[in-house]
Amino acid sequence: MIQRNVLNSDRHIVLMKYSSWFAGLDGVDSILISNGGENAIDKAFFYATGADEGIFEGSSVIVTPDSERARMYVYTLEEQSARKTSHDVIPAGSQAQMKENISRALKDKKRVGINFSSMTLEMYNDLRSVLPDTQFVDVSGNILNSRMIKTDDEIKRLREAARISSEALPSIIEHFKEGMTEKELAADIVYEMMKAGADGPSFESIVCFGSNASIPHHLPESRKLKRGDFVLMDYGAVYRRYCSDNTRTVVFGKAEEKQKEIYSIVYEAQKKAMDMIRDGVNGRDVNSKALEVIDDTEYRGKLMHGIGHGIGLEVHDHHALGSSDFTLRKGMAITDEPGIYIPGYGGVRIEDDLIVKEDGFSLITNQPSKDLIEVS
Amino acid sequence: MIQRNVLNSDRHIVLMKYSSWFAGLDGVDSILISNGGENAIDKAFFYATGADEGIFEGSSVIVTPDSERARMYVYTLEEQSARKTSHDVIPAGSQAQMKENISRALKDKKRVGINFSSMTLEMYNDLRSVLPDTQFVDVSGNILNSRMIKTDDEIKRLREAARISSEALPSIIEHFKEGMTEKELAADIVYEMMKAGADGPSFESIVCFGSNASIPHHLPESRKLKRGDFVLMDYGAVYRRYCSDNTRTVVFGKAEEKQKEIYSIVYEAQKKAMDMIRDGVNGRDVNSKALEVIDDTEYRGKLMHGIGHGIGLEVHDHHALGSSDFTLRKGMAITDEPGIYIPGYGGVRIEDDLIVKEDGFSLITNQPSKDLIEVS
Numbered sequence: 007m008i009q010r011n012v013l014n015s016d017r018h019i020v021l022m023k024y025s026s027w028f029a030g031l032d033g034v035d036s037i038l039i040s041n042g043g044e045n046a047i048d049k050a051f052f053y054a055t056g057a058d059e060g061i062f063e064g065s066s067v068i069v070t071p072d073s074e075r076a077r078m079y080v081y082t083l084e085e086q087s088a089r090k091t092s093h094d095v096i097p098a099g100s101q102a103q104m105k106e107n108i109s110r111a112l113k114d115k116k117r118v119g120i121n122f123s124s125m126t127l128e129m130y131n132d133l134r135s136v137l138p139d140t141q142f143v144d145v146s147g148n149i150l151n152s153r154m155i156k157t158d159d160e161i162k163r164l165r166e167a168a169r170i171s172s173e174a175l176p177s178i179i180e181h182f183k184e185g186m187t188e189k190e191l192a193a194d195i196v197y198e199m200m201k202a203g204a205d206g207p208s209f210e211s212i213v214c215f216g217s218n219a220s221i222p223h224h225l226p227e228s229r230k231l232k233r234g235d236f237v238l239m240d241y242g243a244v245y246r247r248y249c250s251d252n253t254r255t256v257v258f259g260k261a262e263e264k265q266k267e268i269y270s271i272v273y274e275a276q277k278k279a280m281d282m283i284r285d286g287v288n289g290r291d292v293n294s295k296a297l298e299v300i301d302d303t304e305y306r307g308k309l310m311h312g313i314g315h316g317i318g319l320e321v322h323d324h325h326a327l328g329s330s331d332f333t334l335r336k337g338m339a340i341t342d343e344p345g346i347y348i349p350g351y352g353g354v355r356i357e358d359d360l361i362v363k364e365d366g367f368s369l370i371t372n373q374p375s376k377d378l379i380e381v382s
Numbered sequence: 383m384i385q386r387n388v389l390n391s392d393r394h395i396v397l398m399k400y401s402s403w404f405a406g407l408d409g410v411d412s413i414l415i416s417n418g419g420e421n422a423i424d425k426a427f428f429y430a431t432g433a434d435e436g437i438f439e440g441s442s443v444i445v446t447p448d449s450e451r452a453r454m455y456v457y458t459l460e461e462q463s464a465r466k467t468s469h470d471v472i473p474a475g476s477q478a479q480m481k482e483n484i485s486r487a488l489k490d491k492k493r494v495g496i497n498f499s500s501m502t503l504e505m506y507n508d509l510r511s512v513l514p515d516t517q518f519v520d521v522s523g524n525i526l527n528s529r530m531i532k533t534d535d536e537i538k539r540l541r542e543a544a545r546i547s548s549e550a551l552p553s554i555i556e557h558f559k560e561g562m563t564e565k566e567l568a569a570d571i572v573y574e575m576m577k578a579g580a581d582g583p584s585f586e587s588i589v590c591f592g593s594n595a596s597i598p599h600h601l602p603e604s605r606k607l608k609r610g611d612f613v614l615m616d617y618g619a620v621y622r623r624y625c626s627d628n629t630r631t632v633v634f635g636k637a638e639e640k641q642k643e644i645y646s647i648v649y650e651a652q653k654k655a656m657d658m659i660r661d662g663v664n665g666r667d668v669n670s671k672a673l674e675v676i677d678d679t680e681y682r683g684k685l686m687h688g689i690g691h692g693i694g695l696e697v698h699d700h701h702a703l704g705s706s707d708f709t710l711r712k713g714m715a716i717t718d719e720p721g722i723y724i725p726g727y728g729g730v731r732i733e734d735d736l737i738v739k740e741d742g743f744s745l746i747t748n749q750p751s752k753d754l755i756e757v758s
Binding site: 043044045046047048049058059060061062063081082083084086087099120122123124125126127128130131144146189190192193194196197200201203205206207209210211220221222223224225226227244310311320321322349 | 419420421422423424425434435436437438439457458459460462463475496498499500501502503504506507520522565566568569570572573576577579581582583585586587596597598599600601602603620686687696697698725
């Protein structure tokens, strides 16, 4: 019963969002959001339905601006999961029946909104084959604008995901052991997050020992932990479909001066950037601030990625700060994650999650240490 | 150094595949495979490059039928990861530079192959904006045909993924404890697989206690384990990007007769279907065989999903047996997973992974028990 109540509350939050999806779209009174296979999942499907359970490959949802409910077109396989939401459910037993159901629902519509940022060319061609006379209109911009500003319920979930991943750190560090592999530590990270309440990891954890820490997207392998190694851990939790994403870099054993120096520069870059965050600031300026701190040192040029990105139903929920020109708005959830990477030596990244507020921000991960942690 | 050797061997396997991607495509001498964001990852990118490390969002690869190497278009963020492969690497520091690089590489081509099954409408529109005069041709069928038949190297990885997930079962069962939640068991499953060598879970594990076992895609929640409960666990490992996918259903405590009966029917359905598997058989007939076994009992209609699907770089790598009309071929990797689901009571699914052979199959997960396991 608790779950049902939660879902009801989701539905009301969802309802608020539907009407904004139609903004500026002349003559469009239906939007079709379709999931593809496992690499073409449209998170907008879950945004629109609030479904807590189910995978819904090949399922669709149709929303209208004025209705109390959405219509979920699902396979019988997931009919029970769909019925746990408060939406109308139209089950199909086969692909042919699914196409027939969608076609029947939309055949009288001249213009239908779809999500260009997720629908594949193959899905689009399939859709055109059953609705040859319909004009399809891109609603990805409207959905993105809606998803960027989080509701109170979404912020609660993001806070919980952030709490889980950042509070797991002390337990994760207890697993450190000379000679352990990056993959073993990656296993411990997922385990500690799930014990703390995560539904799962929000992405395959990045665990780098020693010089591997210079590779931003290094995936854990059999490298063994040695005294004096940097340990860079970039990982996150999923809580009720919402993601956290944090990075902590520590040293196993005694840190040398250079390690401490790099850490303190990255820490300062993160802080300086963070202090700028508030409603109305351009993400590009926040990025420039972090770059400025790093490029004023001998590590000029050693940060080669954007300073952060949106988080939400996806780990990379929207634009990266730095690579896009966009204004931070109250209710956005973003990461702040500068780094310095020195091939052959190692690297440091510090990443936190925060919610943009009118006059500042709310940090939802735990505050990182100002000084580089040395794990004895 | 070990990793580099492995990657070299991947490259040779990959080379074999490129030429078949061009079969029947008149005037096409370049194929562009582009990754989108985290929900628009094209696994064909990893198939084409053999890259063991890296995420490569927004990266592309261009292959030609006659070249010794592919060309990887990546962001500087992942340049180091890309250079661990044996391909040519063209790094970009910004989206504008990435577009410029791709456009320069393809501007003299009249026709270019792309993967319709993965490219989104947004990516396609972006591509058309920089290459307005190019005709884009769908190569998804050729890539699918190539990916369906696994090479020896792919089979080795699939076998290892299957070994990891199925051999983890006894350790997973040791965690069973009255009152534990589905989520806690899900954490144990991932942990045991990763300790056994998995790079991660191949999907969010399905863990169902008691009546939840009637929901095929139920995601673990706070339901507590009770004596007499069905425990349905559907989970898999990733090993060097390749997936396993197996389901085991056991009873915590003493099973009642009805539980044993349902299990034995599902077991028989799985076996009967499996016995049909060999090169040349239609997947639909294998599916019908399993359905026939179940529909001959009082549980008629209680299997409402296909009997299996391809596995590989994706958990659902290609067509489902049953919903598609296709012929099993030597070298395909598929699952065999019938089930019976009774809302309000529970359900049983038994799932194994196998490689299709000329005259039969090779089971790569551990043989399930003929009798329902009762965990004391």
